[in-house]
Amino acid sequence: MRERTFRAVIAVGLAIALWLGVGPAHISGNIPAALAFTNQQQMVMEVWRIVNRSYLDETFNHQNWWFVRQRVLRQQLPNWPATYQAIQEMLAVLEDPYTRFLPPSQYQSLQTNTNGELLGVGLQIAKEEEVSPLRVITPIEGSPAEAAGLLPLDEILEINGTSTSSLTLDEAAARMRGAIGSQVTLKVSRTDRDPFEVNVQRDRITINPVSAELRTESGLPKLGYLRLGQFNGNAVAELKTALEDLEQQGADAYILDLRNNPGGLLQAGIEIARMWLDEGTVVYTVNRQGYLGNYDAIGKAITADPLVVLVNKGTASASEILAGALQDNGRAQLVGETTFGKGLIQSLFDLPNGAGLAVTIAKYETPSHRDINKLGINPDQVVTSSTEQRRQFGTEADEQYKAATALLAQSFATAQR
The missing domain is CATH 3.90.226.10 (2-enoyl-CoA Hydratase; Chain A, domain 1)
Known part of the structure; x- marks a missing residue:
């Protein structure tokens, strides 16, 4: 399994900052042999192992991380979508928006867009907490987001009518990506005015750094x-x-x-x-x-x-x-x-089926x-x-x-x- 580490700031259509990281952990304890697990259960175990070894908070947000794993493994995981959802729920107990599971489509988009080209609105975003609105770091120069007047520290309250509080960074990014020429409606909060809506037309964005x-x-x-x-x-x-x-x-x-x-x-x-x-x-x-x-x-x-x-x-x-x-x-x-x-550092891990995992490690x-x-x-x-x-x-x-x-x-x- 390959691994890369990166600073956790997400662009709409762009993920940022590869860094040299640490290897995945090995499980100790009475764990059945791998052959006893289905492919779906093995992925759950792999995610658990990585977090168990590498996560910055050794209390796991004051959770019993072993019991969290057992609870997930007792669930029915008949297919990959159900497995991905179960993994996301497992990671949610950490209440860390930057430690997150990336389904294959999101992980592929993340990898592709580190090369300097975006498809979307060109907006860099972050989250302070697991359940909180999106916070704008900055619009990308020459992007539709900049042309629409979005500014650093704006909060994105809604994307096409959907509240961003419960969305992960990658889910929010996915909602703002789309076909060139299509529009996305963002509800924005800014300190000096009432919340307002902005229509942003998606486009291809090439970054000249x-x-x-x-x-x-x-x-x-x-x-x-x-x-x-x-x-x-x-x-x-x-x-x-x-x-x-x-x-x-x-x-x-x-x-x-x-x-x-x-x-x-x-x-x-x-x-x-x-x-x-x-x-x-x-x-x-x-x-x-x-x-x-x-x-x-x-x-x-x-x-x-x-x-x-x-x-x-x-x-x-x-x-x-x-x-x-x-x-x-x-x-x-x-x-x-x-x-x-x-000031936090994430490590990016490859998972089976083209999925990925980002973990706050330092x-x-x-x-x-x-x-x-x-x-x-x-x-x-x-x-x-x-x-x-x-x-x-x-x-x-x-x-x-x-x-x-x-x-x-x-x-x-x-x-x-």
């Missing part, structure tokens, strides 16, 4: 502006190429824009942090036994030029790992707003041992902004960008004295 530009403005150093929209499979190579090109063009300072970046591949976040750090820890991981693992900078950084990182409430997951690594190592100052606060801490889950990372310089649409980022209308350029101008002027 990196944009870069050398900017020369009066009174400023040659400025390399790098926008990183997501940590997908192309992000590391594209950012490395862009950063090296800007160095060759003579950039004197950099702005790395992580606003509305929902994360993605955790390993990509680590590799990108290493492009800016000669030494130091990038991130710590902590499992249920309290074991502290770490990922460090491993070589010479591409540049030592001054760096400011832009963050906001849509900066999440692997983006927070990168921002926290650069801030805690004194490599960059952060400008903007407190980040989303997503949490991460920044290099200074900050646990930012549900708290976020506070910037060094707080600058609130009404700029929500990414087409405005890096323009004269962007107060956070202007604050970053002023900070770099001051730093550059001081260095020239």
Whole structure:
């Protein structure tokens, strides 16, 4: 059985963040031989084994995990749909929206969409609790969701009239996917207004994670502006190429824009942090036994030029790992707003029949041992902004960008004295 690990943030039509994980557990105790079980029961047992070995909360939400398994095995499991439903009910007792069973169709969609192309509305979503509305991390740049005006921290109360409180992340994502040109109606809650409905037309969305530009403005150093929209499979190579090109063009300072970046591949976040750090820890991981693992900078950084990182409430997951690594190592100052606060790590396991299982196996801490889950990372310089649409980022209308350029101008002027 193959296994991959990833940060748990779900895009509509996109799952995020593969990571190096742990192997499945082996059952101890008086368990009959595998041949005594039907294929359906064997899948139940396999899911139970993985969770029993790997789940972050060793109390299993204060449940007797062995009795949970026995209760499921006593049920009639005449076919695969009944089995999938029983497994989902078994995992529901954990009350963890990110530990979840993925039927074959959902698992296939998850795997396909990590490659940088979506089919749906282009909305990154999360859940705080098992029974809670969906929370928007951010709409994807250029997506129908962005065009419809959806914003970070919006809550999606209903999808085509169905309450999202009882839906899993994958069920909600499936309801928002559909044929190109078809519409989905979302009921949205936002802090500054009454709930309202938005009709969003589904489309195919290609993600281009990196944009870069050398900017020369009066009174400023040659400025390399790098926008990183997501940590997908192309992000590391594209950012490395862009950063090296800007160095060759003579950039004197950099702005790395992580606003509305929902994360993605955790390993990509680590590799990108290493492009800016000669030494130091990038991130710590902590499992249920309290074991502290770490990922460090491993070589010479591409540049030592001054760096400011832009963050906001849509900066999440692997983006927070990168921002926290650069801030805690004194490599960059952060400008903007407190980040989303997503600090849990999931492992993704292959199951028979093309199904999959996601399990929360660890949490991460920044290099200074900050646990930012549900708290976020506070910037060094707080600058609130009404700029929500990414087409405005890096323009004269962007107060956070202007604050970053002023900070770099001051730093550059001081260095020239």
